[in-house]
Every structure is written in structure tokens, then in C-alpha cells.
Amino acid sequence: MSALLAALLASSALAASRPAVLSSATVSSPYDLAGATLPAAGYSAGMPFFPEVLEFEIKWGIFSVGTSDLRLERVLDFGGTPAFYLASQARSNGFCDRFYPVRDLNESWIRASDRASLGYSKKLREGSFFRDEWVLYDYPRKAFLSKRTDKDGSSAFSAGEIPGPVQDILSSIYYIRPSPLKVGDEVVLDVNTKSNWPLSIKVLKRATIEIPSGRYKCVVVEPFLRQEGLFVQKGKRLQVWLTDDARHMPVLMRVELLFGSVTAYLVKASPPYKAP
Numbered sequence: 001m002s003a004l005l006a007a008l009l010a011s012s013a014l015a016a017s018r019p020a021v022l023s024s025a026t027v028s029s030p031y032d033l034a035g036a037t038l039p040a041a042g043y044s045a046g047m048p049f050f051p052e053v054l055e056f057e058i059k060w061g062i063f064s065v066g067t068s069d070l071r072l073e074r075v076l077d078f079g080g081t082p083a084f085y086l087a088s089q090a091r092s093n094g095f096c097d098r099f100y101p102v103r104d105l106n107e108s109w110i111r112a113s114d115r116a117s118l119g120y121s122k123k124l125r126e127g128s129f130f131r132d133e134w135v136l137y138d139y140p141r142k143a144f145l146s147k148r149t150d151k152d153g154s155s156a157f158s159a160g161e162i163p164g165p166v167q168d169i170l171s172s173i174y175y176i177r178p179s180p181l182k183v184g185d186e187v188v189l190d191v192n193t194k195s196n197w198p199l200s201i202k203v204l205k206r207a208t209i210e211i212p213s214g215r216y217k218c219v220v221v222e223p224f225l226r227q228e229g230l231f232v233q234k235g236k237r238l239q240v241w242l243t244d245d246a247r248h249m250p251v252l253m254r255v256e257l258l259f260g261s262v263t264a265y266l267v268k269a270s271p272p273y274k275a276p
Helices: 002-017 171-176
Strands: 034-037 052-060 063-078 081-092 103-111 117-126 129-138 143-149 155-161 186-192 196-211 214-224 237-243 250-256 261-270
Touching (some): 081 171, 103 171, 171 186, 171 196, 171 214, 196 237
Antiparallel strands (some): 034 063, 052 261, 063 081, 186 196, 196 214
């Protein structure tokens, strides 16, 4: 009886927090929809590696230029819908700050029931490049709402249609991680970044790599990006090494640039990785 009462109370609380139609009049940012933290036990089956914190060292060629992390630690009420909160931060070190300072924050709110993105926010500071932008997805109305704020503080809303459940750049890898990945597979996802486009993720090969945090058997995947990606906004090509097991933990990410490449190596995982 107590469990049933708790479920009813949780359901009524979510229903009460459900927003009106998403518009510039009802939402000023995704944080308006981010509510209380929810018990994770009922939702973690969709993300079997939850909770997880991954820490990376970022190198440009042989030079260490900064750090990054991926954090999947909370389930929360997001506008009346249980959602995983996923955040990625990238920060340049003192060496890189002298000529190309980086302070990036990417956030995604992922619907717990099916791993569709409910919203995405990016705050990018890369050298002279500046971008503050977010997008929210209104699935009952098959619509999105977005806001962009420029360096001078001016801002503008935009809106449009979506075909149905979509992914953002940050959520897409977490969408495929619980799935079987075989060499030769191609997963095509509907992605929205204020325009709708198909993101093709190809499973290229198996490889064993050795990095400072350990030796890993991996599958290598490549997302074919039409627009800017994660970590570096001017990347030409991105490849991701995922552990070749059910966790599919990213241990290495490499972005090709016009001049060399930027690589993120896993230095710490919580919980610690245990090879099968």
C-alpha cells in the first residue's frame, strides 16, 4: 500500500509540474523545467551503466591542453517527465589558455522511458568563439523551441517542427551505448539542432588500445556529423573508442582538425571499469 501511495504521489507531482505549451512566453531556459531529483531505481534499466562519471585528458598532438568529463549522475523531473541529466565540460589548461582558452559546457536531458532527448544546451567559449544556445523538444506537438544569446547579450527565439523523438549531439552516443554494436552496423538517428537531419553512426572495427588508464578491447564508431560536434566546434571527423562489452564506455575520442587532431583519453572512471 505504501509503495502504491508513493507511486501515486510521484505521478501527481510530475503531472502538476507539466508545463504549458513551450513558447518564449512560458520558458526562458531549460532550467525552468528542471525540477526535483527522482529515485533512480525505477529508471536505470534504460541506462545500465548509470550512475557514471568519466574524466578525460585532452591532447593536441603530443601537448596536453586540458581536461573534460562526462557526468551521468541524476534522474530528475524535467517538465513533468523523468529524465537523465547528462553534462559534459571541457576546460583548457594554463598552457592552452595562453593562445586558445576553452570553457565549454554541454548539457542534455534524456527521457528515461526511451532515451530520446528532451532538450540540449551548449555554452561554448573557444578562443574568440562564443555561443550560448539551447533547444527544447515538445513531443506532443512535434515541435522544438530554441533560444540563442549572443556575446553582446542580445537574444532571439526560434521554433520549428520535428518528425518525432530526436537526439542531440550529446545524447546520441548514450542512446546507442546500451545497444549491441557489431562491426559493419550502421545506426541512423533523427537529430535536431534547430534543423532536422539524420546522424549516421557506423561501427568501423574492433581494436585493442592501451592508454594511461589501462588496456581496453574496443569497438570503434564514427558519427558522420553534418554540423558542429562535441568538444571542438570546428572538427572535421570524430571517432570514438567504446569498450567492447555491455557498458560500451567511451575511453578515447579523436577529432580531426585542419591542423592535427585533438584526442580525449580516459583517465578515470567511476564506478571503476572491470573488463568482462
